[in-house]
Amino acid sequence: MATHALAPATTAYRTGLYEWLTTTDHKKIGIMYVINSFLFFLIGGFFALGVRAELAQPGLQIFSDEHVYNEFFSIHATVMIFLFIIPMLAGLGNYAVPLMIGAPDMAFPRVNALSFWMLPLGGLLLLSGFLTQGGAAAAGWTSYPPLSEVGPTKSPGPGQDLWIVALTLIGTSSILGGINFLVTIFKMRAPGMTLFRMPIMVWTILVTSVLVVMATPVLTSALVMLFIDRNYGGHFFDPSFGGNAVLYQNVFWFYSHPAVYVMVLPAMGIVSEVLPVFTRKPLFGYKAFIFATAGIGALGFSVWAHHMFTTGAVFLPFFSLMTFLIAVPTGVKMFNWVATMWRGKISFSTPMLFAVGFLAMFLIGGINGAFSAAVPVDFALHDTYFVVAHLHYVLFGGSVFGVFAGIYYWFPKMTGRLLDETLGKVHFVIMIIGFNLTFFPMHMLGLQGMPRRIADYASNAGWNDWNLVASIGGFIIAASILPFIWNVFISLRNGKIAGDDPWEGNTLEWATSSPPPPYNFDRLPEIRSERPLFDVRHGRLDHGDATA
């Protein structure tokens, strides 16, 4: 349903640099989040290519100094987690949530801008470690002490401190964003939009924001303690003065486990928006979905020590049980998605391709996680490439595919132009092939005993072939980004004009122009279900609130 925008869609933005630098408009901020996060995706990807190039064959070919190799994988993961996935999903949420609930902006627009600008600053601080004498942080993205403490063979340089400060800044940005989302969602919904009529994307951002507000500060406390140990003679983690190295792991993972749900729930939200639109059916089990999401959020706080099964310092049965249990709501979601597709009428625009890719790949990631939930099996697989396979299937096969689904889906709303479908399909096909070539062999490598975080491996260990395949796959992934970048470039100039609602969407963001006016909506349709636009378009065929 078109609205009477006060200015033509293609000039709805003031384009000056000053406007972008000082904006408090959630749409511009959301776009900046997306661009900044994508840049860090490329940077994190560069470090990954360095790792894969080295591991393609046995023998040290590229890194003569192992310390630099350690910096590469440490910064790769840190960048991908804290500067790519988490903020990218926060950015897509920033763009979409106020629109989807019929609000004019976020609750605290200036805090929103502050949250964004802390990110490039944090990223610069993190990467500046490479310019220091000791190099960037090199103790893994997990930075366990004692290796991350000061000491000649540990982490003596400022790189580790820069890592701590950068993460504290980025964490604060995240917390402020979480507070902003929660107040926006609870207090600024349009009339008629009850909680149980909100789009699933908004629900996942809600639960994610609860996790962010409650878990991220615990990371801050771990970082603060490490910083005090490193710089003020503290002894939190130093056993010779009564400290305990495992304490860090407990505090760290208390955050970092819920963090993985922060990294995946909004992507699941995106998939839950895309599937109903492109199957022309409602999401199957809307309420069940919400309960499953809340269940994952709650259970997510009870499993952290499954990252520490081999320390000999955790109560194994509890954490193993909770880890197995969290598979249930996750499985429920998977079944609900498949049921949404079942007997639907599916069209395969690029957003849908990536959403289906999410389902197919995240399933594998969920299944291989079950192996590690079984403690004795984890004793064999922990700290091997099997875990690297698991985490990439859920975070890349899951979250990143979800991110691309969201980008292709909302690009027309953000810019007024559609991305080219052919280039999108090329991107998808090359990426999913490259992705599986890279990460499936890692299951085998881990099972055969290849540990993580090693710069080189023995040529007679039997790991040569799979490593080569994985490295080739990595470069194929890199290649697949090129059609995407090209697509964005040409579509911004010459893409097909999208109009208000190019996909026949269900949710409120499609009830305004593309891009929307600064205040978002002139007029809102009546909201009587979780698919207000569908109801308008089809004369409320299927009328009433969604029931499970």
Next chain:
Amino acid sequence: MTAEGALQPIDATGAPIVVQEGHVARGISNPILGMLLFITSEVMFFSGLFAAYFSTRAHNADSDVWTKPQQLLNPLSLILVATILLITSSFTCQFAVWAIRRGDRRGFIRNIAFTFVLGIVFLLLQGYDYTLLFGEGMTLGSGVFGTTYFTLTGFHGAHVFGGVLMLGVILYRGMSGQFSSKHHDAVEAVSLYWHFVDVVWIILFSVLYLLS
């Protein structure tokens, strides 16, 4: 975005835009909800530090590394005075909130000023207490007890300092006449934060000084 007495919105053709009826701001205000969520995040931050305290304490149960420096902490000392002053400041803060709720600007300013001063005095007393402890050889680096003690109380002190700054801001704004009985969200928010800081101190004091 309130509509009381605002101009009637019109669209590009000059026709009035019908705003959906029934949209009245209800319940807790945005800034206060935001502050409550912020306080939640701060509670979690302190939880991480408390977890470190209890874990380290359990790890060193009955060992000299822990019990010897623990004995340097005497609850019946300057720190008790500081505690009483901080608790008092929570009362004066609440009096200020009640005052502005009923429109009593003078009462509000008086009580916020007291709260502000008590906050500063608390910080000064804490700082002095630190110098006494340094004199006895307890520092951040003197052992794991010192590390946890100064980290916990130090971050609490930083939060008190932040609270003092916020109190200063609302004191200034109050003196400029920016608050009324209908519009004083900032006062409510800052008082919630101040009570939080006080409750954390009560817990800290009990755990560090009384639980041994």
Next chain:
Amino acid sequence: MSSSPRRRIAPEAVIAAVVVILLVVLVPLVVYSKIGESLFPPDAVTKQAQDVRSLYNIVFAIAVAIFVAVEGLIVWSVIRYRRKPGDDELPAQTHGNTLIEIIWTAIPTVIVLFLFGLSFNTLATVDAVGNNPDIRIHAVAQQFQWTFEYLDQNGNKVATQTIPTAAEGGGMAVPVGKNVLVTLDSPDVIHAFYVPRFLFKRDVIPGQTNRFQFTIDPSEATDGHPEILSGQCAELCGTGHRTMLFNVIAMSQNDYDAWLQALITKSNATPPPAPSVGAGATLNVTAQNIAFDTKSLTVAAGQPFAIDFVNKDPAGVDHNIQIRDASGNVIADPPLTDGGQSATYTYQALPPGTYTFICKVHPIAAMTGTLTVH
């Protein structure tokens, strides 16, 4: 759809049937083939590892079943429910089904509880540490080497194995069929003791002594035929993490007794006298913090030479100065010098060229340099 009297089988049903048949044939073929082997851990050598392997097999079977079923449904939906061009009719707008939701919540719950129960049982065997092990070994992990101290039944050290790998003539020998207790300690950072064929690893954490027990299957070694098992540190411990290799050597009881006796003798023997210095230059090299103090040395060709080596690292951290030619062949490999000790290494005359000097215990960049002979 057609409604002719004779029902035609939908093409999708044919495709589905073919795919199912292919899967039923292919999946076992792959799983039991050479490639399929790599989907399983390597063959278990200990009693405990065999239990883990059985658990793995069950988890794997359930995983494959779920994968084939759900992935199959995804692929099926995507093929079968494509929107035909020009079809604007909405499909049935099914919002949900409470009964189905309950069913597909309950069944996975049962499955995961079953798996939890199984793994809990297996854990009891794997983690069990008894009071009377036959053999006691104290494994010390340091940056970047393993040391294995053999203890008697009272916990006193009788012998120390300072060479962790079999290739260098060392390794952690154990007799098959006997209960071995390993205690783990580290003086510096966190490491992990990992032997893939044990299907097991345990972290080595400073300030916390972890312990585990294992019994190697008696069939793994016989007199004169030991089995060498590879192991490696599996917790990032710094620049030399990848070099922290070790071997567990499974031996028959007789072989082990002889081996241990030889180790005891070696541990108690007085060190050999330092070789006399011949004609030629004497260079000075110091090692500290697992690094040499120089990255390049130069000597004249055709003359024997010596290196006065000072090891300033703590006791227990051994170094030496090995010489390798341009192809990587080891041409001189003097004995190890313990931390806090010094030694004079003598080397025979070398033809001109570029060589590498390297510590054989820590072959990392900081302990590698270039020796130019001109």
